[in-house]
Amino acid sequence: MRTPTDMIELVQPLVPALRRYARALLRDRDDADDLVQDVLERAVARWHLRQGASPRPWLFAILHNLAIDRLRQRGRRGVPLQLDAVPEERLAAPASQEASVEQADILTLISRLPEEHRSVLLLIGVEELSYAEAATVLGVAQGTIMSRLSRARERLRRMAEETGGASLRPSLRIVS
Amino acid sequence: MSETPVTEAELQAHVDGRLPPERSAEVEAWLADHLDEARRLSSYRSQRDALRAALDPVLDEPVPLALDLRIGEAARRRWTGGRPLVAASAAGLLLLGGAGGWTLRDWSAPPSVGTAGLAREAISSFAVYASDSTRPVELAADHQRALDGWFSERLSRPVSAPNLEAAGLHLIGGRLVASEHGPAGLYLYRNAAGESVALYVRPMEVEKTDRMTSRGEKGVRGWTWADDGLGFGVFGSAPDAYLHDTANLVRAQFRKA
Numbered sequence: 292m293r294t295p296t297d298m299i300e301l302v303q304p305l306v307p308a309l310r311r312y313a314r315a316l317l318r319d320r321d322d323a324d325d326l327v328q329d330v331l332e333r334a335v336a337r338w339h340l341r342q343g344a345s346p347r348p349w350l351f352a353i354l355h356n357l358a359i360d361r362l363r364q365r366g367r368r369g370v371p372l373q374l375d376a377v378p379e380e381r382l383a384a385p386a387s388q389e390a391s392v393e394q395a396d397i398l399t400l401i402s403r404l405p406e407e408h409r410s411v412l413l414l415i416g417v418e419e420l421s422y423a424e425a426a427t428v429l430g431v432a433q434g435t436i437m438s439r440l441s442r443a444r445e446r447l448r449r450m451a452e453e454t455g456g457a458s459l460r461p462s463l464r465i466v467s
Numbered sequence: 468m469s470e471t472p473v474t475e476a477e478l479q480a481h482v483d484g485r486l487p488p489e490r491s492a493e494v495e496a497w498l499a500d501h502l503d504e505a506r507r508l509s510s511y512r513s514q515r516d517a518l519r520a521a522l523d524p525v526l527d528e529p530v531p532l533a534l535d536l537r538i539g540e541a542a543r544r545r546w547t548g549g550r551p552l553v554a555a556s557a558a559g560l561l562l563l564g565g566a567g568g569w570t571l572r573d574w575s576a577p578p579s580v581g582t583a584g585l586a587r588e589a590i591s592s593f594a595v596y597a598s599d600s601t602r603p604v605e606l607a608a609d610h611q612r613a614l615d616g617w618f619s620e621r622l623s624r625p626v627s628a629p630n631l632e633a634a635g636l637h638l639i640g641g642r643l644v645a646s647e648h649g650p651a652g653l654y655l656y657r658n659a660a661g662e663s664v665a666l667y668v669r670p671m672e673v674e675k676t677d678r679m680t681s682r683g684e685k686g687v688r689g690w691t692w693a694d695d696g697l698g699f700g701v702f703g704s705a706p707d708a709y710l711h712d713t714a715n716l717v718r719a720q721f722r723k724a
Contacts, residue, residue: 302536303535306534311523311525315522324533324534327534335536397514398518412514416515422485437475441476441478444511
């Protein structure tokens, strides 16, 4: 099957963000890229079936569902869901020694959240999907997104406080 | 003060900057009277920024062959040949290496485009000029008008040195520097402790807008962003939070201008 040109133009620019979301969920570079490759194959095969003006929520929904399947398989195979032991360089290229410690902290913290909380923090906070788009991706009502977001943020805040929270110190923000 | 009660959903939307401007102002006013809530929201913002800082470096990595739709599915299949991707992409690189060594270099070279490229230029400029005891700047702060005029002309848009006194930084001057994307302006600031901070600015051809992102290399840290076709980098060896606050100051002043 040939990859339609309009698809390449719309989808290729989204690949870096898809890799980022996959990496955050699976916490392993190779697994995550392998997953994104699956997503692209499905997207090519089902391009004519997509709905909505923007392919972004559609692609993130495919990615999210495949990622959950993989995490369940890992669970069944006895691989722990929280891969704290993953070497740092497989997560992301650390900017500096100090920064990488902080970054490991926040990624470890969110890996301890329930999956539904982790996804909503990533889709809204990092991927900057709208609340309606996040609702589409996760297949829930927008009200559910809002209540999950609220609970997830509060839970993360408490976890950070319990662990000392060095990485989440409030910084003075002049512009939000 | 607002008559309409503030809801939790609105507070969350406020964290995400997604409230309409009038309502956002009302929520701000409400938060001024509810400091515990304001602190809670500030902590949520810090969480989000920390998450972005941890994950954004993925965006700057070169996209593997297997994830490049432009090279055609048949070719991708041939290169990757099935799972696992790790071994396959290594094989793909070997193939490319056979075709011409330069190709391999292109795939593994650090990014030169976007704000990641800008960060590398800014870090190099900071490293060379901030430590120069003889002549760190070409034009000193007492010629700021000439300096601003020079940058504005070479960058083809109005540019002026922001006032960073709020961060305890005073302008010592600036110079034009060369980048592979054309001329760039470098302003140097210093605080009472003698720490230097560089503001690097140049036009962005492709990624005209990009959010604030933490960067660092070789002991130099800082933040980059792009607004309306102009890219910015604030770099130094000062603590990260200080540089972040400084970057926010710069961004606010350029947005107002």
